[in-house]
Amino acid sequence: MGNLVTAVLAGLGDGAVYALIAVSFVIIFRATGVLNFAQPGLLILGTFFTSVLAVDQGLPFWVAVALAMLIVAVISMGIERVAIRPMIGRPVFSTALVTVGLFIMLLILAFRLFAARARTINDPWQLDQWCLVQGEGSCTVAFYQHHAGKIVVVAVVLAVLGLWLSRSRTGLAMRATSLDQEAALAQGINVGRMFSLAWGIGGALAALAGILLAANGSVVQANDALFALVALPALILGGIDSLRGALVGGLVMGIVSALARTYQPVHAPWLGPNFENVAPYLVMILVLLIRPYGLFGTKEVQRV
Amino acid sequence: MLGVHNLEVVYEDVMLAVRGASLSVGRDRIVALLGANGAGKTSLLRAMTGLLDVHRGKITRGEVTVEGRPLDTGSASSVVRAGVGQVMEGRRVFVEFTVEENLRVGGHTAGARGMQEKFDRIYGMFPVLADRRNTMAGYLSGGEQQMLAIGRAMMSDPDYLLLDEPSLGLAPKMVERIRDLIVEINQSGTGILLIEQNAAMALSIAHHGYVMENGITVMDAPAEKLRADEDIQEFYLGIGAESTSLRDVKHYKRRKRWLS
Numbered sequence: 133m134g135n136l137v138t139a140v141l142a143g144l145g146d147g148a149v150y151a152l153i154a155v156s157f158v159i160i161f162r163a164t165g166v167l168n169f170a171q172p173g174l175l176i177l178g179t180f181f182t183s184v185l186a187v188d189q190g191l192p193f194w195v196a197v198a199l200a201m202l203i204v205a206v207i208s209m210g211i212e213r214v215a216i217r218p219m220i221g222r223p224v225f226s227t228a229l230v231t232v233g234l235f236i237m238l239l240i241l242a243f244r245l246f247a248a249r250a251r252t253i254n255d256p257w258q259l260d261q262w263c264l265v266q267g268e269g270s271c272t273v274a275f276y277q278h279h280a281g282k283i284v285v286v287a288v289v290l291a292v293l294g295l296w297l298s299r300s301r302t303g304l305a306m307r308a309t310s311l312d313q314e315a316a317l318a319q320g321i322n323v324g325r326m327f328s329l330a331w332g333i334g335g336a337l338a339a340l341a342g343i344l345l346a347a348n349g350s351v352v353q354a355n356d357a358l359f360a361l362v363a364l365p366a367l368i369l370g371g372i373d374s375l376r377g378a379l380v381g382g383l384v385m386g387i388v389s390a391l392a393r394t395y396q397p398v399h400a401p402w403l404g405p406n407f408e409n410v411a412p413y414l415v416m417i418l419v420l421l422i423r424p425y426g427l428f429g430t431k432e433v434q435r436v
Numbered sequence: 437m438l439g440v441h442n443l444e445v446v447y448e449d450v451m452l453a454v455r456g457a458s459l460s461v462g463r464d465r466i467v468a469l470l471g472a473n474g475a476g477k478t479s480l481l482r483a484m485t486g487l488l489d490v491h492r493g494k495i496t497r498g499e500v501t502v503e504g505r506p507l508d509t510g511s512a513s514s515v516v517r518a519g520v521g522q523v524m525e526g527r528r529v530f531v532e533f534t535v536e537e538n539l540r541v542g543g544h545t546a547g548a549r550g551m552q553e554k555f556d557r558i559y560g561m562f563p564v565l566a567d568r569r570n571t572m573a574g575y576l577s578g579g580e581q582q583m584l585a586i587g588r589a590m591m592s593d594p595d596y597l598l599l600d601e602p603s604l605g606l607a608p609k610m611v612e613r614i615r616d617l618i619v620e621i622n623q624s625g626t627g628i629l630l631i632e633q634n635a636a637m638a639l640s641i642a643h644h645g646y647v648m649e650n651g652i653t654v655m656d657a658p659a660e661k662l663r664a665d666e667d668i669q670e671f672y673l674g675i676g677a678e679s680t681s682l683r684d685v686k687h688y689k690r691r692k693r694w695l696s
Contacts, residue, residue, distance in 0.1 A: 221492060301540075301548060308530055308541045314490050315528040320516030320545035320592060 134265060134272035139394040140387055145279020147386020148286035149344045153363035154370065154378035155290060156337035162310040162373055163330030165224055166216065169231040171338045172360035173238025178204045178339025179346045179356070180242060183251040193254055197343055201336040208335025209328050217327065242354040250351035257281050259349035282344045289340065290379060293333075297375075306330060362389070362409075365416035371429025380427060385412040437462055438520065438596045438627060443498035445476070445483045445651075447491065453479040455651040456498075461596060463627040466618065468638035468659065470672055471648035477631045478525060480648070481600050485522050486512035502596070516545050521594030525601045527585045531574030535565050538573050538584055542591030558587040561620065579610035586617065596627040603634045615641055635672035639663050647672075 153175065160168045178200050185196035211234060219227040257278035265273035297303040309316040309326040317323050338360075345359060346352035366385045370377025393408035400407075419426065438461040445454035454476040461467045471477045482488045484500050486509045500507040508514045530538050539558060543551055559566035562583045568576065573584055582602055589597060599618065603611040611634065619641050622628045632638035639645060645662040647655035655662070662668050669675050 221490070301544065304537060304540055305544055308533070308544075311530045311532055312528060314487060315524060315530065316541070317487060317490065317512040318485065318516075318522055318524055318528070319541050319588065320513040321541070322511075322513045 134267070135394050136391075137264075137273045138275070139390045141273075141275045142279055143387030143390030144383060145276065145282045145386070146390060147383035148282045149341055149382070150362050150366050150385050151379045151382025152286050152289065152337055152341040152344065153360050154366040154382045155293070155375055156334045156341060157363055157367055158373065158375055158378045159293075159337065160330050160334040162375075163306055164212075164216070164327050165310075166227045166231065167372070168331075168334065169228065170211065170234035170238055171334070171363070172357040173235045173242065174204050174208055174335050174338040175342035175345070175360045176242045176354060176357035177207065177238065177245075178342035179253065179352050180245050180251070180354075181339070182343045182346075183253045183352070186254040187252060193256055196253075197340065200343065201339045204339035205332040205336040208338075209332045212328055212331035216331070217324070239354070239357055242357060246354040250353050252351055253343060253346050255281075255343075255347035257347060257349070276349075278347050278349060281347070285340070285344060289337070290375075293337075294375065302329070362412050365412040365419075367426075368416045369419050369426055371426030374426070374428035377426055377428030385415065388412055388415055437501075437503060438629070439501040439504075440480070440484060441498050441501065443480065443483055443500065444496045445479050445488065445493055446496045447479075447493040449494075453493070453651055454483065457648065457651065457653045458498075459629075459646050459653060459656070461627045461629045463595060463625060464622070465643045466622050466628040466630060466641055468635075468642035468645040468662075469629060469631045469648060470633075470635045470638060470645060470662075470668075472633070472671075475648045476651040477648055478600055479651075481522065481598055481629075481631060483509060484515070484598065485520060486510060486515045513545060516592050516594075519593075519595035520598065521589040521592050521596070522598040523582075523585045523589045523600060523602060525604065527578075527581045529573040529576075529581050529584050529588070531572065533573055534570050535573055535576070535584055536569045538588050539565075539591050542588030545592050554591050554593070558590055561590075561617065562587050579606050579613070582606060582610070582614055583617070586614075586621070590621065590626075594626060596629065597621060598629045598631070600631045601633065602630070603632060603637055611637055635668070639668075639673075 153171065157168060157171055160166060181200035181203050182196045185191045185199055186193050215230055215234060216227065219230060255278065257276070260277045262275045262277065263271040263273070264275055297307060305316065305321045306326050306329065308319065309321060309323050313323055341360070345356065362385055363382070366381035367378060368381070369384060370379070370381030388411050389408045392411040396403055396407045440457060440459045443454055443457045444452070446452055457476065457480050459467065459469065469477055479493065482491060482493065483495050488494060495509060500509055502518050502520065507518055507520065530541065533541070539555060540551070543554055559569070564580055565584060565587055568580070573581065576584060586599070586602070602614050602618070606614065615637055618628055618630065630638050630642060639659050639662055642659040645657060645659050646653045647668070657665070
């Protein structure tokens with residue numbers, strides 16, 4: 133029982149980060165119709181800049197986070213302007229392939245920047261934990277502070293984002309753009325600026341996710357970018373165009389992965405090590421078989 | 437005065453869709469633009485409102501002016517800001533937004549100031565929208581959606597309103613209501629360019645009319661003159677054709693007449 137609670141709490145912490153990555157995909161997908169496979173690259177750059185600013189330059193952690201998010205947002209907007217804007221009107225598939233190319237470029241860049249070094253980011257949580265239930269000699273239910281921190285940060289960020297999208301004039305314009313670009317243009321919305329903004333926000337969220345992903349009391353390397361791909365099963369589960377789906381999908385994948393980590397070595401050791409990294413993809417395959425548009429994927433309302 | 441001067445539109449650098457269209461719309465006028473499928477009416481509208489880019493089209497010659505000043509047709513948002521609103525063909529309301537959200541998007545360029553007065557004005561003009569302000573636009577009937585599309589365009593307080601096929605797919609009763617609303621909008625000081633295949637409807641309220649064929653405005657006359665014109669009656673109003681057999685309709689006859 134203690135194991136279960138510990139695993140679920142850890143799963144929620146990791147899941148919050150997966151949800152954030154998934155949301156960063158959804159924001160860009162909704163606004164521009166492109167599934168941006170370069171997100172993991174942006175994510176690891178966010179980690180890198182935070183490490184440089186917080187460790188090498190000695191800035192306070194949250195200042196470093198804000199600056200890193202800003203830098204990555206600018207990079208992301210630059211990418212949109214240079215590589216994606218010219219692809220407007222081309223088949224979505226071609227654009228998606230461009231983003232795959234961008235991903236590889238960003239990954240190579242990240243490897244250069246990290247220079248095969250493992251870095252830390254000086255997060256305030258490290259490996260501290262709260263012991264919720266004290267057993268004999270050891271802790272039965274533990275809650276890592278970094279997991280709690282992740283849940284709080286992601287909750288705040290997504291709440292602000294959701295409010296902004298539903299209430300503000302620009303948020304409304306952005307959603308209008310995602311529904312019908314040409315009709316949005318006809319209302320006088322500057323669609324190009326909306327694309328730019330969506331990529332900027334998507335980049336900043338990816339950077340923040342990268343930072344949170346690295347905040348696990350351990351070191352971070354360039355190829356940790358690949359962990360961001362867990363966002364894909366989360367997206368498939370939630371429905372690829374739904375923010376709420378991204379949130380739920382991310383949390384579920386976090387918990388699935390944590391449960392697999394806790395129980396699989398004991399109950400099904402024949403599945404081999406590192407099974408927790410595979411489990412989300414198994415869930416994804418199941419979802420694709422049963423409900424391909426995901427839990428919250430939109431069914432279009434149409435009257436002809 | 438909204439003016440189009442000898443406009444030429446090319447898609448994908450090769451397809452000539454509009455080749456020399458000219459027209460003018462005064463603020464107190466309803467001007468009808470008639471033409472068959474593929475005559476270039478919608479292309480002309482896109483060119484006037486900065487939507488060509490999305491369709492890989494370009495204006496290769498001519499210009500659009502508002503009150504004598506050239507209109508920046510490169511950017512749709514500056515067209516709206518210059519006071520030229522449009523209702524696109526097929527309504528194109530945001531189906532997943534509520535009625536009120538649709539209207540708010542329509543007022544995007546105007547900002548938040550005076551939003552409430554504009555809501556009141558639109559709801560006064562379209563009481564049915566007021567009743568359904570929190571309904572998702574996708575659940576409205578076709579006629580209600582058309583009203584919403586017109587209301588949305590009116591939210592930017594345009595001096596000129598361009599309507600593309602507002603009667604498309606609507607029941608005759610609804611077409612009449614839309615027609616009356618267009619007259620009402622015009623009387624409150626908005627110039628109207630009405631693009632229609634339903635020539636009977638368009639000519640019944642228009643002051644002036646243009647006929648477009650193969651990308652050229654071939655006729656330009658007051659509406660009552662068009663209504664009386666034999667060719668318009670035959671080709672657009674479906675009355676007065678002396679022969680019903682297609683074999684007797686000579687091809688060149690139709691072409692030649694426009695030149696006279």
